Amino acid sequence: MTxxxxxxxxxxxxVLAAVVVLPLWVNRTQPYYLQLSINVxxxxxxxxxxxxxxxxxxxxxxxxxxxxxxAYTSVLLTTRAGLPIVAGMAAGAVVAVVAAVLLGxxxxxxxxxxxxxxxxxxxxxxxxxxxxxxxxxxxxxxVAPPLLGGHRPSQYLVILTILLALTLVSWWVxxxxxxxxxxxxxxxxxxxxxxxxxxxxxxVLAFAISALFAGITGAFYAHVFLFISPLEAYSLAVSxxxxxxxxxxxxxxxxxxxxxxxxxxxxxxxxxxxxxxxxPIIYGFLLAAVILxxxxxxxxxxxxxxxxxxxxxxxxxxxxxxxx
Amino acid sequence: xxxxxLDTLTKSFGxxxxxxxxxxxxxxxxxxxxxxxxxxxxSTTFNLISGLLAxxxxxxxxxxxxxxxxxxxxxxxxGVGRTFQLMQPFHAMTVRENVMVGELFGHTVxxxxxxxxxxxxxxxxxxxxxxxxxxxxxxxGLADLKRLEIARALxxxxxxxxxxxxxxxxxxxxxxxxxxxIQGIRARGVTILLIDHVMSSVRDLAERVAVLNFGRKIAxxxxxxxxxxxxxxxxxxxxxEADGSH
Numbered sequence: 001m002t003x004x005x006x007x008x009x010x011x012x013x014x015v016l017a018a019v020v021v022l023p024l025w026v027n028r029t030q031p032y033y034l035q036l037s038i039n040v041x042x043x044x045x046x047x048x049x050x051x052x053x054x055x056x057x058x059x060x061x062x063x064x065x066x067x068x069x070x071a072y073t074s075v076l077l078t079t080r081a082g083l084p085i086v087a088g089m090a091a092g093a094v095v096a097v098v099a100a101v102l103l104g105x106x107x108x109x110x111x112x113x114x115x116x117x118x119x120x121x122x123x124x125x126x127x128x129x130x131x132x133x134x135x136x137x138x139x140x141x142x143v144a145p146p147l148l149g150g151h152r153p154s155q156y157l158v159i160l161t162i163l164l165a166l167t168l169v170s171w172w173v174x175x176x177x178x179x180x181x182x183x184x185x186x187x188x189x190x191x192x193x194x195x196x197x198x199x200x201x202x203x204v205l206a207f208a209i210s211a212l213f214a215g216i217t218g219a220f221y222a223h224v225f226l227f228i229s230p231l232e233a234y235s236l237a238v239s240x241x242x243x244x245x246x247x248x249x250x251x252x253x254x255x256x257x258x259x260x261x262x263x264x265x266x267x268x269x270x271x272x273x274x275x276x277x278x279x280p281i282i283y284g285f286l287l288a289a290v291i292l293x294x295x296x297x298x299x300x301x302x303x304x305x306x307x308x309x310x311x312x313x314x315x316x317x318x319x320x321x322x323x324x
Numbered sequence: 325x326x327x328x329x330l331d332t333l334t335k336s337f338g339x340x341x342x343x344x345x346x347x348x349x350x351x352x353x354x355x356x357x358x359x360x361x362x363x364x365x366x367s368t369t370f371n372l373i374s375g376l377l378a379x380x381x382x383x384x385x386x387x388x389x390x391x392x393x394x395x396x397x398x399x400x401x402x403g404v405g406r407t408f409q410l411m412q413p414f415h416a417m418t419v420r421e422n423v424m425v426g427e428l429f430g431h432t433v434x435x436x437x438x439x440x441x442x443x444x445x446x447x448x449x450x451x452x453x454x455x456x457x458x459x460x461x462x463x464x465g466l467a468d469l470k471r472l473e474i475a476r477a478l479x480x481x482x483x484x485x486x487x488x489x490x491x492x493x494x495x496x497x498x499x500x501x502x503x504x505x506i507q508g509i510r511a512r513g514v515t516i517l518l519i520d521h522v523m524s525s526v527r528d529l530a531e532r533v534a535v536l537n538f539g540r541k542i543a544x545x546x547x548x549x550x551x552x553x554x555x556x557x558x559x560x561x562x563x564x565e566a567d568g569s570h
Contacts, residue, residue, distance in 0.1 A: 176437075180424055180425050181429060183421075184414050184417075184425045187412075187413075187414035187415050187417070188412050190376050190412075191408065191414070193375075193376070193396040193397050193400075194376065194397075194405075194406055195425050195430050195476060195477075195479075195480055196397050196400035196401055196429035196430035196431065197397055197425065197429045198395075198397045199397065252416075
């Protein structure tokens with residue numbers, strides 16, 4: 001037992017050291033890879049924060065809304081009100097949370113596809129409004145001041161910190177009483193309520209946490225790429241990407257969305273550089289194959305592999321017949 | 325002393341009244357049965373009591389307090405527990421985890437995960453699920469699913485337990501076990517309101533019975549008195565369901 005824990009702890013430290021050091025080291029010769037790493041981490045943050053909401057059974061298509069709100073709030077406050085970027089990013093997160101709580105309360109009674117469509121409508125409405133209003137730069141978009149003077153390695157550490165914080169939150173959620181509330185609500189809201197779970201509270205809380213990280217990531221994106229437009233900040237591709245990675249990697253887990261995001265974005269990059277023309281077709285086929293033939297995603301494959309490795313000295317007798 | 329009082333409760337769905345002017349008082353510590361033909365409004369009554377539906381008119385009192393507008397999770401905290409006729413286990417959870425939800429959220433005592441886990445295991449043992457703790461719910465048979473419904477409701481530490489057809493589909497042996505199990509729950513001080521079609525079990529369990537037909541209460545009393553009530557016989561015969569003794 002302690003052996004396994006040691007191995008796991010060692011592995012975790014090694015991964016952590018690698019994600020901190022490698023991109024910074026590579027940056028000295030190949031700055032492009034640091035840029036790519038930042039993209040991957042933005043994608044991973046969106047994927048994992050989307051998954052936290054999904055754990056309550058709310059399959060949202062509004063992740064771009066929170067991302068865009070974070071981006072626009074921060075850029076507007078820093079350029080028009082002269083706020084420091086850190087304050088702008090924090091405000092972006094707050095505005096995203098407020099919007100999420102409102103949307104969460106409005107969509108409480110909606111399930112499944114109706115919920116998804118309502119959240120999509122919310123996101124698209126924000127995009128259309130931003131596209132029309134002159135104060136937000138309309139269709140032209142806005143220029144954003146650079147985070148940390150545009151120093152890429154520092155920016156990388158910022159998004160890495162955000163993702164690590166989110167990872168901790170996700171990990172905690174999945175091993176606390178929240179996990180039981182979320183999973184019960186996802187299975188059957190009425191039964192969960194009758195068993196004492198405050199369904200409204202947990203659904204709205206999940207919305208708030210999810211939007212907090214989407215909002216701050218949107219703000220980060222704005223101050224790293226230095227330009228935002230309605231089409232990009234409120235892009236449907238953001239919402240869809242945020243749900244594809246968890247499905248690909250393994251829903252309702254911490255590792256699944258992270259691994260899914262990294263593999264998808266890195267894989268896309270490898271395909272782009274090797275196959276070049278027509279790579280999205282291969283990408284699409286691979287994605288479809290995984291979703292069709294691996295219902296648990298990559299995490300599901302991992303779990304079934306791990307189950308085949310015999311584990312001696314497992315704690316506690318389970319009393320289950322073998323092979324059941 | 326009445327633990328649950330329904331005062332002129334009315335609920336209709338699109339002009340069709342499911343529960344019509346229903347008044348009822350369940351005394352603390354008794355086993356009370358709600359019977360009647362299909363569509364008589366029994367399950368709707370349970371949904372009104374547990375808070376999944378709001379009545380159009382009338383009020384609900386629990387332990388003297390008006391809970392008509394209280395949300396379902398707060399009613400659970402006050403001590404209203406229930407099972408579902410169509411078993412609704414939480415998928416992606418084991419038997420133990422299903423019961424833990426009740427231990428964690430079903431009452432106002434804040435329990436740690438290990439404590440909830442231990443208490444859930446104890447409840448599973450008591451209803452005969454002790455050997456299935458780690459089993460996923462999709463692998464359970466009907467009788468075990470019914471036991472799981474009861475275990476989950478018990479995990480919320482109810483003062484009033486609403487049992488919605490926990491006998492339906494059980495073999496005679498299983499039904500006898502269930503009767504004993506329900507008597508055991510009452511012996512621990514839990515008041516029980518049950519819906520059932522298995523009349524032998526109702527006769528064995530219930531001190532008092534109310535008969536519903538088309539949402540209205542047509543009789544109330546001991547099993548013997550209502551069984552001989554002409555209105556009750558009429559209601560069952562009218563439905564071609566005169567098998568009041570299987």
